[in-house]
Amino acid sequence: MGIKALDYESLNENVKKVQYAVRGELYLRASELQKEGKKIIFTNVGNPHALGQKPLTFPRQVVALCQAPFLLDDPNVGLLFPADAIARAKHYLSLTSGGLGAYSDSRGIPGIRKEVAEFIERRDGYPSDPELIFLTDGASKGVMQTLNCIIRGEGDGILVPVPQYPLYSATISLLGGSLVPYYLEETANWGLDINDLRQSVAQARMKGITVRAMVIINPGNPTGQCLSEANLREILTFCYRENLVLLGDEVYQQNVYQDERPFISSRKVLMDMGPPISKEVQLISFHTVSKGYWGECGQRGGYFEMTNIPPQTVDEIYKIASIALSPNVPAQIFMGLMVNPLKPGDISYEQFVRESQGILQSLRRRARIMTDGFNSCKNVVCNFTEGAMYSFPQIRLPPKAIEAAKKAGKVPDVFYCLKLLEATGISTVPGSGFGQKEGVFHLRTTILPAEEDMPAIMSSFKKFNDEFMEQYEDNWSHSRM
Amino acid sequence: MGIKALDYESLNENVKKVQYAVRGELYLRASELQKEGKKIIFTNVGNPHALGQKPLTFPRQVVALCQAPFLLDDPNVGLLFPADAIARAKHYLSLTSGGLGAYSDSRGIPGIRKEVAEFIERRDGYPSDPELIFLTDGASKGVMQTLNCIIRGEGDGILVPVPQYPLYSATISLLGGSLVPYYLEETANWGLDINDLRQSVAQARMKGITVRAMVIINPGNPTGQCLSEANLREILTFCYRENLVLLGDEVYQQNVYQDERPFISSRKVLMDMGPPISKEVQLISFHTVSKGYWGECGQRGGYFEMTNIPPQTVDEIYKIASIALSPNVPAQIFMGLMVNPLKPGDISYEQFVRESQGILQSLRRRARIMTDGFNSCKNVVCNFTEGAMYSFPQIRLPPKAIEAAKKAGKVPDVFYCLKLLEATGISTVPGSGFGQKEGVFHLRTTILPAEEDMPAIMSSFKKFNDEFMEQYEDNWSHSRM
Numbered sequence A, B: 001m002g003i004k005a006l007d008y009e010s011l012n013e014n015v016k017k018v019q020y021a022v023r024g025e026l027y028l029r030a031s032e033l034q035k036e037g038k039k040i041i042f043t044n045v046g047n048p049h050a051l052g053q054k055p056l057t058f059p060r061q062v063v064a065l066c067q068a069p070f071l072l073d074d075p076n077v078g079l080l081f082p083a084d085a086i087a088r089a090k091h092y093l094s095l096t097s098g099g100l101g102a103y104s105d106s107r108g109i110p111g112i113r114k115e116v117a118e119f120i121e122r123r124d125g126y127p128s129d130p131e132l133i134f135l136t137d138g139a140s141k142g143v144m145q146t147l148n149c150i151i152r153g154e155g156d157g158i159l160v161p162v163p164q165y166p167l168y169s170a171t172i173s174l175l176g177g178s179l180v181p182y183y184l185e186e187t188a189n190w191g192l193d194i195n196d197l198r199q200s201v202a203q204a205r206m207k208g209i210t211v212r213a214m215v216i217i218n219p220g221n222p223t224g225q226c227l228s229e230a231n232l233r234e235i236l237t238f239c240y241r242e243n244l245v246l247l248g249d250e251v252y253q254q255n256v257y258q259d260e261r262p263f264i265s266s267r268k269v270l271m272d273m274g275p276p277i278s279k280e281v282q283l284i285s286f287h288t289v290s291k292g293y294w295g296e297c298g299q300r301g302g303y304f305e306m307t308n309i310p311p312q313t314v315d316e317i318y319k320i321a322s323i324a325l326s327p328n329v330p331a332q333i334f335m336g337l338m339v340n341p342l343k344p345g346d347i348s349y350e351q352f353v354r355e356s357q358g359i360l361q362s363l364r365r366r367a368r369i370m371t372d373g374f375n376s377c378k379n380v381v382c383n384f385t386e387g388a389m390y391s392f393p394q395i396r397l398p399p400k401a402i403e404a405a406k407k408a409g410k411v412p413d414v415f416y417c418l419k420l421l422e423a424t425g426i427s428t429v430p431g432s433g434f435g436q437k438e439g440v441f442h443l444r445t446t447i448l449p450a451e452e453d454m455p456a457i458m459s460s461f462k463k464f465n466d467e468f469m470e471q472y473e474d475n476w477s478h479s480r481m
Helices: A013-017 A025-035 A057-067 A069-073 A083-095 A110-124 A139-150 A166-174 A194-206 A229-242 A266-273 A311-323 A329-339 A349-375 A399-407 A412-424 A451-472 A476-480 B013-017 B025-035 B057-067 B069-073 B083-095 B110-124 B139-150 B167-174 B194-206 B229-242 B266-273 B311-323 B329-339 B349-375 B399-407 B412-424 B451-472 B476-480
Strands: A133-136 A156-162 A178-183 A210-217 A245-249 A283-288 A302-307 A443-446 B133-136 B156-162 B178-183 B210-217 B245-249 B283-288 B302-307 B443-446
Touching: A013 A166, A013 B311, A025 A412, A057 A069, A057 A083, A057 A329, A057 A349, A057 B057, A057 B069, A069 A083, A069 B057, A083 A110, A083 A329, A110 A133, A110 A266, A110 A302, A110 A329, A133 A139, A133 A311, A133 A329, A139 A156, A139 A166, A139 A210, A139 A245, A139 A283, A139 A302, A139 A311, A156 A166, A156 A194, A166 A178, A166 B311, A178 A194, A194 A210, A194 A229, A210 A229, A229 A245, A229 A266, A245 A266, A266 A283, A266 A302, A302 A329, A311 B013, A311 B167, A349 A451, A399 A412, A399 A451, A412 A443, A412 A451, B013 B167, B025 B412, B057 B069, B057 B083, B057 B329, B057 B349, B069 B083, B083 B110, B083 B329, B110 B133, B110 B266, B110 B302, B110 B329, B133 B139, B133 B311, B133 B329, B139 B156, B139 B167, B139 B210, B139 B245, B139 B283, B139 B302, B139 B311, B156 B167, B156 B194, B167 B178, B178 B194, B194 B210, B194 B229, B210 B229, B229 B245, B229 B266, B245 B266, B266 B283, B266 B302, B302 B329, B349 B451, B399 B412, B399 B451, B412 B443, B412 B451
Parallel strands: A156 A178, A156 A210, A210 A245, A245 A283, B156 B178, B156 B210, B210 B245, B245 B283
Antiparallel strands: A133 A302, A283 A302, B133 B302, B283 B302
């Protein structure tokens, strides 16, 4: 027999080219160690519930009732569920056509898209059209669908921040496009310099690449910075001048841990700018139920909103969404609950506020503990996590460590992270998985371990790191002893 | 401003090429009419709950408890949930790492993949490896991932039955591959003739296409036939000789309405054939929670199982699955419940059997009512629905109707289906959406409307059809009156 279609040699090259470090070598090794009985702290993915964060009670009550609608006719239902959860379950079931077991419209349930539009209008102060909002199985699926429409071949470039969340690099590889990197400046708190951006576009054009879109992640992943309004204006002006679609990854909009730069949406800034920019720049914004204080990653719920996208294109995106029939319906209900939360006076309101504020305030404290912890370590410097869920410390590896990594056949930060994993059980992602400047090394960890475990985790990290640095530092007198 | 990246003119051509009739013109028109207040019977998609099928109680109880795990500590839980549902919820929660809100492994929860493997072993009599089973957001997503690995460009061909479920044609277009049709023979009860298959491959090769894979849908969609063991052996021998991956779409394996040809899996036949074929033919089989007597379409749960796929390729598929992090977790639990059902003696067993058998037996009766109904109509002939969820009658349109369609700028069967929709509210899919021989016309309808509504629907269809035929038949004497 010759080579078969699913032999490695004959697979689609774009598939093989994809790199996805968040679930890469480190994660696979961590899974192995876990199987062998080692206690692993998975900080490789922003997966709050996996690290003990409790789900918010009210939305879970509502979705449980929607899954078991026969409970609504049970005289005992009031013993297990509050009246507002029962009312909400009836509301969402009335928006479906056949409950949670029926495919919805491929764009999502119309009534929930309406609630999303109302949320956006309250948030931004501008009306939003439910027909331009599509619900998706997590934000990632929306990003993939959008890029699929934009990328026609390797001559099409997408501007992506570096360091970046590898969803973008992976999807661009898979679709056979070209990633055009623009570097975030670590010494300027991971700020974005428009001059750098201009240079990136110019360099790409020299190579014959048509730059078609720009991705921003705000708050940043893995870098944790929050973009200022002024910066967003510059970006939108740039997109206008360069004729770029802006993809606004705003999944961390609820995760902000400082007060100087609250979250502001790309869409609000775009609308504030007025014509011609507000009428011309094509923008797609993404949101999710996986982040914030919800952390409902496993439910896979998200949406995207389209601004200045012509109807014919909206129809094409609808058609593509139709191939997989519909996003999962339970997560659509979570999205409804997220954008249309309880109001003061509702029976469950106080519990909801207590739970959600408890999570957010704890995340704020953990962001601080982690940054301080990293900065107390030898050869480690770390910007404060202004938002999102990650810490992205720079690890200044001594030349001898880099040499040892080369001998072991590993990228230096992979080498460091593997050693960290073996020594402490802390499963991180090497900075090389997100992109970084030549010769500079990082790791990404989430700020999600339980607050009470944080001090022990950080001191275990510090112990490992400082010993590692000592071992590999060019300490001549030490090595001659 | 010039053309922008998301203007229709500049979209990815593969996106524009995609056709997806199940949610196409007919569906859009039906949605409009519904908005205007007309009562629509949606038989365009196999979406049982949307047409009133009740979900099975036990799995819904289990998943509701998994969504609201705090209920498990409530002393009143026993008033609303039976003990076996409580035990099952605890079991599935123990298999997750963080409940339904945490991303699972991108391949799905290991413990549930093990239950799937045990199900396959019981079904086929051969062991199955959980490491070669991936859980997905519905079977469609698995098909799309697989084709993404196989298709490298337009020189790669995939053999697809015609008529076919348009997931295949749409995905092949989107990925830029070539669909190589093989025709099912309507007069032989939609059977598959290996000689035809050989001819299709030869013709594709003449055009320079490398045929890499073959799709079978068993039981058939839209055609409803069940493949015999002898036919499956021929197909597998053909795949062996021609070096083709076999994609076995077996999502309707529980939906069989005759006793002569029970469902038999491609994998069992492959294993039965022994070496070299059983060791050589690469097979990927798909299953779902959306069909059968479950009909849990909106939950989006599926799996695929890989046979004779090398580990390096499995790793690549794992990597691609990782980009979207994980399939939704609630649907993974539905899959667990489907493959590991209640056993005699369990508290909820009798109710479960009553509900599931009630659905299956009613579907069997409905398949018969529908076939008989179509065959009683003027110029309509219809094979019996042996399996799956669809009826696919041939509509013999008179020349005058074809002419009228041309005048209206419509494909003839689209013209007929639109008239049917306007007259009766029955929303079907024209046969041209699935592919059919030149000059032959069909429509697809599901057999899913409630059994008690069936007689009225079929007589409303008959009334429309017979009047339509009369109107367009070349009845000279009549037209001179």
